[in-house]
Amino acid sequence: MTTKSPNQVQLLTCGERRRLKYGAAPSVFDFKNTSTTQESDRAKRKRLRESTQDTCTPMIEDLPIYMDELIVHHEVVVDQSSTSISTSMPEEMCSTAEKEIQCDIPTLGRFSIEGMKLDTKMLSYYTGLNGYDHFMLLFNILGPAAFDLNYKCGLLSPQDQLFLTLMKLRQAKEDVELAMLFKVCESTVSKIVTTWINFLYFQLKELEEQFWPSKDIIKEHMPTDFAKKFPNTRVILDATEQPIHKPSNVEAQSKTWSSYKHKNTLKTMVGVTPNGAVSYVSSTYGGSVSDRQIIEHSTLLDVGKFDAGDSIMADRGILVQDLFANQNVFINTPTFVKGKSQLDPEEIV
Structure with a gap:
C-alpha cells in the first residue's frame, strides 16, 4: 500500500459521503488573514447602529452606508411651493451631516385646491x-x-x-x-x-328661479341656424335616468324599475336653452314614472313660466301637448313613423 505525500488530497469517509479532510488542501488564498481583510458593508452598518446609541453624529466617510439606514427612518417634508418632497434624518439623529444626505423625490403629495391654484x-x-x-x-x-x-x-x-x-x-x-x-x-x-x-x-x-332665463336672453344667445328654423323655442326637454343599486324593499324595486333601461333607475326631466345652457331640472322620481307624469308634477305648468307663442322641443315620447294648450305653448316633437318603414316625403319636409 502506497503512502500519499502531504500535498496530496486526503479523503475522510463519513457514512456514504466523501469529504475533504480539514487542512488537507493547501490554498494560496488566505481568507483568515485579518490583516488584509476589509470590513464589509453589512458589518459597517452594524457598527454604525451600535455607535448611534451613544452619539447621533455619523462619520462623514460612512454617509453612503448610512443612507441605507435613513431610507427606513426617513420623514417626509412637504414643500408647499413645489410638487416635491425631501427625505431627511429623524430628529434623534440630527447633525450637521443632515444637509449632505437630503434629496428631492418628485411626487404629487396630497391633493388640495391650493395645489391646483396655478394649474x-x-x-x-x-x-x-x-x-x-x-x-x-x-x-x-x-x-x-x-x-x-x-x-x-x-x-x-x-x-x-x-x-x-x-x-x-x-x-x-x-x-x-x-x-x-x-x-x-x-x-x-x-x-x-x-x-x-x-x-x-x-x-x-x-x-332655481335664476336658472330660467327670459325670452329676450334666449333670443339674444340663440344660434343663427337654430333661430331660422325654430325661433320660438324656449326650452329643449328630455328625461335622463341614473342607474342605482337594486333596493332591498320590494315596493321600492317596483317603483325604480325602468322598462326602458331594464334596470333600477332614478329619472329626472332636464331642460336646456337652444345654446345648451341648463335652465331646468325637475325633481327626481323612480324609473317606472313616465315623462308625462313628471311634467304633470313639475313647475313647467306654472302660470307665467312661458309666454304665449313659445314652443317646447321634446323627444317623441313626451306627449304633453294637451297640458300646455291652454297657455298657447306648442310642443315641437319629431314626426312618428307610425309602423311604417320610413316617413312620407311630406312628413320629412
Whole structure:
C-alpha cells in the first residue's frame, strides 16, 4: 500500500459521503488573514447602529452606508411651493451631516385646491370650473355655513372637501381612488360626499328661479341656424335616468324599475336653452314614472313660466301637448313613423 505525500488530497469517509479532510488542501488564498481583510458593508452598518446609541453624529466617510439606514427612518417634508418632497434624518439623529444626505423625490403629495391654484387646465379637468377664481366664487356663494356642517373632517379644509365632491361628480371616481389622492380613508370620503351633496342641494336650490332665463336672453344667445328654423323655442326637454343599486324593499324595486333601461333607475326631466345652457331640472322620481307624469308634477305648468307663442322641443315620447294648450305653448316633437318603414316625403319636409 502506497503512502500519499502531504500535498496530496486526503479523503475522510463519513457514512456514504466523501469529504475533504480539514487542512488537507493547501490554498494560496488566505481568507483568515485579518490583516488584509476589509470590513464589509453589512458589518459597517452594524457598527454604525451600535455607535448611534451613544452619539447621533455619523462619520462623514460612512454617509453612503448610512443612507441605507435613513431610507427606513426617513420623514417626509412637504414643500408647499413645489410638487416635491425631501427625505431627511429623524430628529434623534440630527447633525450637521443632515444637509449632505437630503434629496428631492418628485411626487404629487396630497391633493388640495391650493395645489391646483396655478394649474387651471387640471382644475378644469377635475371640476369643470374655469379656474381657481371660479372655484372660490362657488365656495363663497355657499356662505359661512360651509365651515359649520354636521360632519366635520379635521384632515381636510372645507375648500378641499368641496374640491373632493366636485371631483366625484365630474369624474365619477371611486371612493378608494379619492381616499388615496386626499390621504384619507374610504369611509371619510363617503361621509364628505354625502354631506356636501346635501349641502349643495339646499344652498343652490334657492337659485332655481335664476336658472330660467327670459325670452329676450334666449333670443339674444340663440344660434343663427337654430333661430331660422325654430325661433320660438324656449326650452329643449328630455328625461335622463341614473342607474342605482337594486333596493332591498320590494315596493321600492317596483317603483325604480325602468322598462326602458331594464334596470333600477332614478329619472329626472332636464331642460336646456337652444345654446345648451341648463335652465331646468325637475325633481327626481323612480324609473317606472313616465315623462308625462313628471311634467304633470313639475313647475313647467306654472302660470307665467312661458309666454304665449313659445314652443317646447321634446323627444317623441313626451306627449304633453294637451297640458300646455291652454297657455298657447306648442310642443315641437319629431314626426312618428307610425309602423311604417320610413316617413312620407311630406312628413320629412
